[in-house]
Amino acid sequence: MTAPSPRQSLRGFGVERVGKAMRLRTSPLFLDAPFPTEVCFVSHAHADHIARHGQTIATAPTLRLLEHRLKTSTTALPVPYGKSFKLGGFSLKLLPAGHVLGSAQLLATRDDGKRILYTGDFNPVPALATEAAESARCEVLIIESTFGHPRFRFPPRDDVYAQMRAFARSTISKGGTPVFLAYTLGKSQEAMRVLADEGLPLVAHPSIADICEIYASFGHSIPHRRFSGTIEEGEVLFLPTGPTSQVQSVPKARTAMLSGWALESGARYRFGTDEAFALSDHADFDGLLGYVEATGAKRVLTVHGYAKELAALLRDRGLDAQPFEPPRQMELF
Ligand SMILES: [Zn+2]
Known part of the structure; x- marks a missing residue:
């Protein structure tokens, strides 16, 4: 399989790239955009995932943490885990991500039944002081890959x-x-x-x-x-x-x-x-592979960290996998 071109096509993954961020295709919904948007799913309140949006979709703890971190008040309605709601041709549901208090994954089901799961930062190992992560079956998985290299295997x-x-x-x-x-x-x-x-x-x-x-x-x-x-x-x-x-x-x-x-x-x-x-609130290498398998996804987009390495390894296993590549600087050659 050839490497993705600088103008990365994400059509088969159900998302599109807008600047450094990702948006569900045919929908106004951004995923963890680091700049203000009209409507955005915010998976959790770490600094690289947050901005002031017109409409924020997040859990109650994440909204409270956003208010604290952005020094602003919000009128957004919190979304509880597991409750489905409609937005722009999708049925959406938040699942616990096990990363920090209130962290969530987004399961987006299109009207044609195709399911896209976006993990945000997640930790599949039960930890104190946060909700345990849940997995879900999907056709497309967008997974964080911070520790997506075999040398990262955390001790118990x-x-x-x-x-x-x-x-x-x-x-x-x-x-x-x-x-x-x-x-x-x-x-x-x-x-x-x-x-x-x-x-x-x-x-x-x-x-x-x-x-x-x-x-x-x-x-x-x-x-x-x-x-x-x-x-x-x-x-x-x-x-x-x-x-x-x-x-x-x-x-x-x-x-x-x-x-x-x-x-x-x-x-x-x-x-x-x-x-x-080695106390981490991310999945380690085995955790990432196990999670991909548990979802049954055939198409996987890897985001952050060792995205290229993990995508290459998943392609070796027969999956259609690509790293999500933020825009490059202007190429001179
Ligand atoms: Zn985080």
Whole structure:
């Protein structure tokens, strides 16, 4: 099969490319467009998936998180999981994605019966503090492929939890402060749940504590106090990744990054942390393959990360698979 041309044809997949985004063909509905549109399905509230749209289709927790992150109020009506509704020649249904609180997949059934399933970011392994993902049968699958390479096979989640608990306990026993670095939305709350269940006192950076409040309002309350610059002996600190991290101000800190990329060699060195644990809210390679199989899809569009590699592997298995390719820079040759 030939590689997709720069003017990628997505006709057989039931979607079309508009700039960097995707829209259901013959419908006004965009999927996770990173720019304002008239009507858009927003799978979850991570920054690379959100914008202010005329009409937003999302779950109640995602709408609440969007209000917080975009500093705006919304009049959009939340869509519960599993409830079908009509829009532009499609019957639509949201399914849990298991990625972060409120994350959803979109199952779009055309009037002719063809089913298109868009996963958004998803995690098929049950995790704390989010709904377990569900799969559905479909003809076309549009699947995120962040970890779509065979070198990404995550250890059992309980093993990762055990490593995190052991790291926190041993750091405290040596008089240090365990500091976990993680995304403010999703990963932090899951890790905090693990250590709260261990009976450890938790302290969260304000950007993480704000999201914890929203989790609590949807039934996932996690005991903690808000970080105001000081740490008591025996406490565990959660800070966001990136430049807002204040780890330099914490005496006797031992740091641990929580990320699926911890599987890469040299991860700790690149993160600049003492430890790195492979806690991910995405599917790993086997999870992606298992999911494709469970849906029965014959046509698969891969999006994000190792999209080309996963699509090539699926083509080897006899599927009609392509990576979704955002527009390239102007080609000079
Ligand atoms: Zn995400």
